Amino acid sequence: MGNWGGKYLRQTAFRAALAALLLAAVLCAGASAQVADGGPPLEGEAYAAAETAYKAFGQGDYKASAASAAEAVALRPDLLRLHLLLIDSLVAAGDLPQAEQATKVASAAFAGNQELQGRQANIRQRLALSPASEGYKALEKGDAKAAVRAARSAVDYVPDSMSYRLLLLNAQLADNNLSGALETVTEAIALDRANYVPLVWRGYINQRLGKRADAVSDFNAALAIPGLTASQQKNIRLISADAALASGDFNAAMELLGSYSRTDPKVITRLTDAEGASQRRGVLQNNGNTMPTPVQECSTSANGVSCELEAPAVLSILTPVASPEEKAAAEIFEAKERAYRAERDKDYELAIVEARKAVQLEPEVAASRLLLINILMSAGRPAEAETEATKAIGAGHSSAEIYAQRGYARGKLKKFGGAMSDWETALKRGLPPAQARSVRLSLADAALTSNEPMRALRALQKLAVGYDTSIRKAYALQALGRKEESLAEFRTAERFATTAVQRDGALRAQINTLVELDRKPEARIVFDQAIAHGRLGSVRDADVGYLAVAVGNDEVALARFDRAHGNGQLPARATIDAGYTAMRRFENPKAIAYLMEGIDAKANGRIDIDDQKLFETRRTVSDLARVWGINTSVSYGKVGSAPNPFLTTTAPSSYTSQLGTEFYYRPEGFGYRNGAIFELFGRLFETLYDQSGGPTGGRTTQGMVGARWKPFSNANLVFEVDRLIALGDAARDDTLLRALYSYTVGTDLRVLDASWPTWYVYAEVDRFLEKRQLVAIMEGRFGRSFRLDAISSNLVFFPHAVLAANYDDSFANRSAYSAGAGGSLRYWFGGTKYTAPPSYWELTLQYRWRLAGDQRAQGIFAQTSINY
Structure with missing residues (x-):
């Protein structure tokens, strides 16, 4: 967006336009303050105030003149000449906002007066200069949104100014606001139907919006305007040809440019592309919604600011092709390459479009379908990935990998039954060892989530011993009630763990399992040794606190609850448990504080306990506080x-x-x-x-x-x-x-x-x-x-x-x-x-x-x- 100033404003052109507008405003400002009307003669204070105002105006003291004129108007609002005197004084003093307000007041009393209308137009033209200048500068800097705001202000002051409307249009295009630009350019066309520039701009905008028929209509209407110079007609045709080539309409492009000399670089590039496409020597790299942007040039004259459009210099968009087979293979290869590249850049929308194109070009190839499914999964669209995988399977163009990917998609969608069936099918069809391992682990996870521990064990039985397998076997055995066996697997998982998180998780599960086996003294020993050796460091303090409670170590439990509370990491649900732990440690004031915090958490909706549990907590506070x-x-x-x-x-x-x-x-x-x-x-x-x-x-x-x-x-x-x-x-x-x-x-x-x-x-x-x-x-x-x-x-x-x-x-x-x-x-x-x-x-x-x-x-x- 930042090069729009260079495309549309061509350095000094708009500055020259500003100078012309300023010159016109200064010339108009020379109107005399000595204006008579047919009202009754002035008398008394009104006469004195008016006389003072005229004298001050003549002496160049415009602020004093405005003050006295305002006094005279207040005394005799029925006299037009006093209103004009006030307006002229304010304009001469440079107080344009007040001058505009004075014209509004006078216009309400003297509707339709041409002198007032002329002064109002002059004032608003001058008021528009500042926001217009800001708009041009913002465009040159690439700040499109600031340019839009400034241009709108200028248009509001002078709605019949074509140059300001074109400024607003350019700002909206720079902001990629095509719908707003279309509205602005349509208003500009209504302002001056003999001006081809807004018509061509509307054709450009309609082309980008995908309204090809409307774009053609606008270009033709521009060409039909009487009095166009040869240069203007040529540029309209070149711009219209760009739109035709962007839509793949090479015949229209040749018709538009066929009569021009091939020595013009702008003509020959476009004409060669159109002829190459018509003779099937190449394929146009076209997109109906994009085309080269016209270049707007503005200049000033005695008649004000005028703008012209020029077609930009362009490069060829024709891609040569070989045989149909080579062409098809190249197109498939390029679609896949673009898909891979877009996926790497995380441009998933483009990657999906290109992958779908590859599937359309070779629907019988499972690899292309798998590419689309993989990209949909990377884009976080598992429902669409499942649909595409199902289409491939239904069409008989599936593979073990596609079944595996549909399993992953269904897993994301929490359709665990279907996911497990797909993974089992993929394993039967055969997968590379690394992928088979991942599928078996995912199958085990889904089986554990679905409360099918035996299915999880079957999925794991062919895998080598390691943390990933042992931890899952442990949880499956635990779900089957085989706690002694699960305890052994938790110990194996701890031994094979490669990270502190894994080791601490397996150790924590061991301790909990020992408690469930009514081996609390042994659990206490394991826990105390872990704390003494600095283990369980990756487990949150509150969770270590709960583990300590389970084994009966209230000293560590309360210390961990306190530390979590001090760090702002104690869950609201744990405050009541921390309170009872403090009570068992005979720290009654702390116990009361924790329990009261838990009661507040219930009142605030941060924990969900029933009213009886709440009552029992309040009873404990009563006992502790007595x-x-x-x-x-x-x-x-x-x-x-x-x-x-x-x-x-x-x-x-x-x-x-x-x-x-x-x-x-x-x-x-x-x-x-x-x-x-x-x-x-x-x-x-x-x-x-x-x-x-x-x-x-x-x-x-x-x-x-x-x-x-x-x-x-x-x-x-x-x-x-x-x-x-x-x-x-x-x-x-x-x-x-x-x-x-x-x-x-x-x-x-x-x-x-x-x-x-x-x-x-x-x-x-x-x-x-x-x-x-x-x-x-x-x-x-x-x-x-x-x-x-x-x-x-x-x-x-x-x-x-x-x-x-x-x-x-x-x-x-x-x-x-x-x-x-x-x-x-x-x-x-x-x-x-x-x-x-x-x-x-x-x-x-x-x-x-x-x-x-x-x-x-x-x-x-x-x-x-x-x-x-």
Whole structure:
């Protein structure tokens, strides 16, 4: 595109055109500011302003003249002479944009006035000079788009200027905007139908657009314009002949040029090509949409700027041919060569065109068809490659290579069944060893993807041992459940690997396979040795972290998760896993931060976990963040159904009601260690009601302080030491040792299920040391929880059956056994975006029937409690 300035603008021609336009503008600008009209005489301020303006204009102070004239126009807008004075002053001052605006205002008031029209034309002509100059310069520099913008601006100012329209046309041609150029040249033809230049340009454009008939019509119309000089007619004919030769119409070219002397180089070259083609001495290298570009020359005269077109000098486009057989062979060879060359240059469109031409010239040759298929695959067009391969196979012109290539095309299209069949056919027909190996490996890959591991093993069985074969055999054996054999193949693959990526991949698969074989200690050893020797370096930190979790090395796992997070490479899905890893490492603040990041990732749609998994993550955050809590309960039931911290005892058959409140503190540094818990607490108990008339209220206030420890993460076994402090005369001072165990299923809130099975078993043994007493209780509740969504999604109803047993050596009848039924209502509250509801209120009501032992086993048992 960059040589368009040289083709169209011929150095000083346009600069001369600019000079002519500037001369005309200066001559027109000499119009006098002293113009009279037939309006009423000026008076007062308007007169004074006008007089000042005229004087300033006469003195050459055009800015002052324009200012006073504007004042006069504002006072007397009905006077044309004042408008003309303002316009002339602005033009003389060089303020052309304001002058144009003043002409628009005056034209609105004095429509059709010739003086105004003349001034407006002059102003717009001068305004057009700057963008026109920019357009010419941009074309000379090869900046077509800038030239188009500038030329459009010039045309907008002076739409009847042929030179500006031709400038816009040249810029659009340089920008290869043929449709825009066609529109511009059609407008230019309408502007001056006696000018042959735009007609010839339109013929050229139509020829390039493939509109041969329209091009011929335009060239003929140009030749028919009266008054053309001999030189103009000759150039039109030469340009028209170029279009004819580009379309292979040698007869039209000979007709156009036959009357001219053969001594003209421009004539003889074109005529010789046309005659050679007509006599079949050669073939025209033609393309109907291309032809040599005409050369435009512009000059200036007293009448303005005029442009002419010349036919360029051209080289012969005739290719000599020999015999028909030689010609055909040469054409096939050249098509293939062009196809190979275009493919190397990644010009796939041209390569495909030439390869298709080769197939058309020798459709029975499988090699030409294979060339087309290969190029289509290189161009990333597997669907077309499959179609061409199918055509070749259907026509009986196939080969093993074509079956193989159709297999690759179908593999790209994820048609794995057809791909495998094609590859198996190609192998049966016979392929060179290197290609056969590639096909077998691809066949194995497709079989593994299609979950046909035996087919993969058959494809690999004839191949020599190596990384490529062993790694695929390993995955096939793994898919068949033959994990011990797959482990051996992974080790072989590691041994034959040639890159770190291959070695690390095989090693990683070994470790995972050992874990799947329940050989976790061995997997841990292999993993630890790999880390110690700097292996697995090509595996992403997050994936090494997961591998470390699988073998139980949380130290390395957390370090790799941390490193990936610090580098911004930790996948969102891994943040929750990193949080649990940090929790197992007792790094609770870090665990909370990771888990909260995972919760945010769920909220932002960056990870996809269900709402129950999200709830469990929030529950973990609640547990990790808890530092203190309060438990308060009011119970009602038979004496002896629960441990009695009071000094007095009441008849076993009597009902009592007791209030208990506990405040506990969980030390932040070590109170929660991956589910192992240590807490300090203080308690107060008081009897609220005694059916037998025993002491109640302040006399029964019992204090306790102590500590409890849950040593195991996965077993809810708790050991406790209490010091009882008598705060009332019916309380006691004592030391209590307790052991508690519970196993629960479904006792927490759920968010996906509306109902779920729930049961738990609770056992407790209490030993008072000073007033010797041994108490043991056991209780099991079995039922189903129902979330009462109609009221609140946090409210759960738990109807259940209950079995209970009690032992207390302070009673005459030490044992009591019962069974019953009851229900609980539990309302969870206090949850946030990051924490599951940590607190609940619960109401339980049961009736139990004595099965054996003391009567205290039978009756109503009720409790309400708040766990905060």
